Amino acid sequence: xxxxxxxxxxxxxxxxxxxxxxxxxxxxxxxxxxxxxxxxxxxxxxxxxxxxxxxxxxxxxxxxxxxxxxxxxxxxxxxxxxxxxxxxxxx
Amino acid sequence: xxxxxxxxxxxxxxxxxxxxxxxxxxxxxxxxxxxxxxxxxxxxxxxxxxxxxxxxxxxxxxxxxxxxxxxxxxxxxxxxxxxxxxxxxxxxxxxxxxxxxxxxxxxxxxxxxxxxxxxxxxxxxxxxxxxxxxxxxxxxxxxxxxxxxxxxxxxxxxxxxxxxxxxxxxxxxxxxxxxxxxxxxxxxxxxxxxxxxxxxxxxxxxxxxxxxxxxxxxxxxxxxxxxxxxxxxxxxxxxxxxxxxxxxxxxxxxxxxxxxxxxxxxxxxxxxxxxxxxxxxxxxxxxxxxxxxxxxxxxxxxxxxxxxxxxxxxxxxxxxxxxxxxxxxxx
Numbered sequence: 001x002x003x004x005x006x007x008x009x010x011x012x013x014x015x016x017x018x019x020x021x022x023x024x025x026x027x028x029x030x031x032x033x034x035x036x037x038x039x040x041x042x043x044x045x046x047x048x049x050x051x052x053x054x055x056x057x058x059x060x061x062x063x064x065x066x067x068x069x070x071x072x073x074x075x076x077x078x079x080x081x082x083x084x085x086x087x088x089x090x091x
Numbered sequence: 092x093x094x095x096x097x098x099x100x101x102x103x104x105x106x107x108x109x110x111x112x113x114x115x116x117x118x119x120x121x122x123x124x125x126x127x128x129x130x131x132x133x134x135x136x137x138x139x140x141x142x143x144x145x146x147x148x149x150x151x152x153x154x155x156x157x158x159x160x161x162x163x164x165x166x167x168x169x170x171x172x173x174x175x176x177x178x179x180x181x182x183x184x185x186x187x188x189x190x191x192x193x194x195x196x197x198x199x200x201x202x203x204x205x206x207x208x209x210x211x212x213x214x215x216x217x218x219x220x221x222x223x224x225x226x227x228x229x230x231x232x233x234x235x236x237x238x239x240x241x242x243x244x245x246x247x248x249x250x251x252x253x254x255x256x257x258x259x260x261x262x263x264x265x266x267x268x269x270x271x272x273x274x275x276x277x278x279x280x281x282x283x284x285x286x287x288x289x290x291x292x293x294x295x296x297x298x299x300x301x302x303x304x305x306x307x308x309x310x311x312x313x314x315x316x317x318x319x320x321x322x323x324x325x326x327x328x329x330x331x332x333x334x335x336x337x338x339x340x341x342x343x344x345x346x347x348x349x350x351x352x353x354x355x356x357x358x359x360x361x362x363x364x365x366x367x368x369x370x371x372x373x374x375x376x377x378x379x380x381x382x383x384x385x386x387x388x389x390x391x392x393x394x395x396x397x398x399x400x401x402x403x404x405x406x407x408x409x410x411x412x413x414x415x416x417x418x419x420x421x422x
Contacts, residue, residue: 056322090280
């Protein structure tokens with residue numbers, strides 16, 4: 001099943017300028033793996049070379065940060081929206 | 092006969108700095124989507140500089156004085172600090188009272204009121220590119236600190252005196268005023284509020300309290316990052332085990348933030364846009380509870396609404412305001 005993945009500005013050039021792409025996958029790990037396979041320019045930016053989440057990237061499934069759910073094992077339900085956001089500070 | 096004067100402490104303060112902290116907690120359960128979930132909001136806009144960051148500013152400066160980095164009464168001392176606004180405003184106020192000079196490194200895309208408040212307390216603004224958001228301000232400040240070792244760089248993102256202000260102040264106040272607290276919800280900027288209050292509550296209440304962080308989708312809007320290596324995690328968040336402390340982290344988008352900022356006026360509260368975001372997070376929390384689960388959710392309102400009047404947040408068309416909010420930094 002396909003889910004919509006929202007890309008931040010910094011990654012859009014790797015996807016022909018698209019702000020949203022459609023990717024198949026049942027878990028966040030599957031979705032990100034296929035995203036990087038489809039858009040190789042994102043390799044090393046979203047996932048590290050050993051397949052972990054990049055330190056400066058936050059991934060949300062329907063607004064919830066997956067680091068506080070089940071990480072890469074977090075399920076992505078049908079119709080869910082996945083957002084990728086760079087880590088940015090405030091204050 | 093009653094005098095008509097308010098009771099309690101605080102009728103006369105020796106200094107405006109003594110007015111920092113002890114902010115009110117207000118029951119806003121009327122806005123809760125779940126009758127089993129009570130909502131309470133802590134109004135940090137009641138601090139004299141208008142935001143939660145007054146606590147941090149005072150803590151950073153007094154800590155530096157204790158350590159001899161700043162010397163009270165000695166002229167010519169200069170502080171430099173990156174900020175998206177509120178910390179700069181708090182520091183400017185404290186510096187004006189104590190006689191230090193502040194250089195605030197701040198992105199260009201903050202509300203005009205934030206700039207004016209810094210200037211009225213005599214701070215100098217060094218502009219960093221708006222397209223790089225707060226990350227750009229931090230990077231520029233780090234470069235300036237290397238070039239100017241004579242400037243005092245307190246570095247709110249890496250200084251334990253930031254969360255300590257909340258561990259010793261905000262946290263105990265919350266537990267005193269709401270001993271039944273089950274959830275604490277606050278925005279994630281430097282992470283100081285969440286780390287300080289969160290650690291205090293976790294030590295006192297253990298797993299009986301959940302700590303929820305709310306983030307704006309700032310990384311989506313910041314378009315000046317070259318790649319994800321330009322991302323930034325405040326060192327205090329890593330040093331103090333932020334990832335282990337938080338139970339949930341949720342993103343709240345500008346439209347929802349504005350909507351909940353407006354909803355707050357239904358209970359008479361005029362608060363800043365990040366307060367709407369934090370409240371939206373608290374509402375998600377209330378909605379996520381099980382049927383038989385009751386809760387006391389405390390949310391922090393970081394500042395009042397005054398600094399955002401120029402954005403038209405309460406008066407203009409919601410679509411227009413949402414688009415405008417995407418272009419300014421409100422955390």
